[in-house]
Amino acid sequence: MKRALITGITGQDGSYLADHLLDLGYEVHGIVRRVALEDSAHRLVRLAGNLDKLHLHAASLESFPSLFSVVSEVQPDELYHLAAQSFVSYSFDDSFSTFRTNIDGTHFMLECARRLVPSCKFYFAGSSEMFGHADEVPQNENTRFYPRSPYGISKVTGFDLSRNYREAYDMYVSSGILFNHESPRRGFEFVTRKITSHVARIKNGELNELPLGNLEAKRDWGFAGDYVRAMHLMLQQETPEDFVVATGKTHSVREFCQLAFEFAGLNYEDYVIKDPRFYRPAEVHLLLGDASKSKKKLGWEPTIGFEELVEMMVKHDLDLHSHH
Ligand code: G4F
Helix, strand or coil: CCEEEEECCCCHHHHHHHHHHHHCCCEEEEEECHHHHHCHHHHCHHHHHHHHHCEEEECCCCCHHHHHHHHHHHCCCEEEECCCCCCHHHHHHCHHHHHHHHHHHHHHHHHHHHHHCCCCEEEEEEEHHHCCCCCCCCECCCCCCCCCCHHHHHHHHHHHHHHHHHHHHCCCEEEEEECCEECCCCCCCCHHHHHHHHHHHHHCCCCCCEEECCCCCEECCEEHHHHHHHHHHHCCCCCCCCEEECCCCCEEHHHHHHHHHHHCCCCHHHCEEECHHHCCCCCCCECCECCHHHHHHHCCCCCCCHHHHHHHHHHHHHHHHHCC
């Protein structure tokens, strides 16, 4: 039985990846913050269905010794490093803590792997935010990075660190360059879930408006459940490489709004208001991924398209809020 260790297991991607690896027969371990173990009803809610099958360990990305202890105890065959401060907007408010968590945290995990389990396969969660102000459309593995946020900068550095560990120490380290991926498990601060949860609360009369920032930004939005399959496939190859994971379609925040409200029988123009608080100091205007390498080498393809994704999220939130 293969043993996997996931950082960020309590998040959207970590929880889908844990589900997927359990289905494949893996022994699944996860690193969580001590406070999460103490407040499992709230903080482990995405893992609720599988808690009895998972092995959770308390540690912090800020503490090298705590991570060292867990990696040493678990001795994983595959390590998925997903934990990060992943909210782009917040990275402008506190770039310093974002760098510590995302850069040092990644460095700590790579170093733990090198010292303790050098033949372990390592996945680093890169991001399409690394492309930022991209000079070509669509973006692929060779597109130049031009990050536009502290978060993007931290992911470029994590990506460079990962590649350097692969090249310098001959380790199996692969980075996924994942475009936006969403689901009913998405955090409420991200725009898709913010929209679908507001739609549900407007529908049930709890709210009467939805304040948003830039409606013209375009993203390549896929389903998180599809994207974790690609992470696993990246670690099953002969040689470690980096892969773009995307749907190849892009849509604006406005289009997402329009469709989400439509599914609830509402017109977004009656509820969406522009709020300067949600504009970013520097914006990534357009992301569109070219995942042909993943398709060719991993045999990976997305199964859920944009409309299906929006509908899935709206339905879930309508259901969640109809009971209140
Ligand atoms: O949903 P978002 O906050 O996601 P963003 O910034 O694209 O980042 C996500 O995807 C990345 C992959 O490319 C990940 F690496 C990252 O961790 C995260 O998962 O914002 C999407 C767009 C932005 O252009 C933003 O300006 O929506 C626009 N937007 C407009 N109004 C808003 C809002 N975003 C948020 N969060 N809230 C708003 O009210």
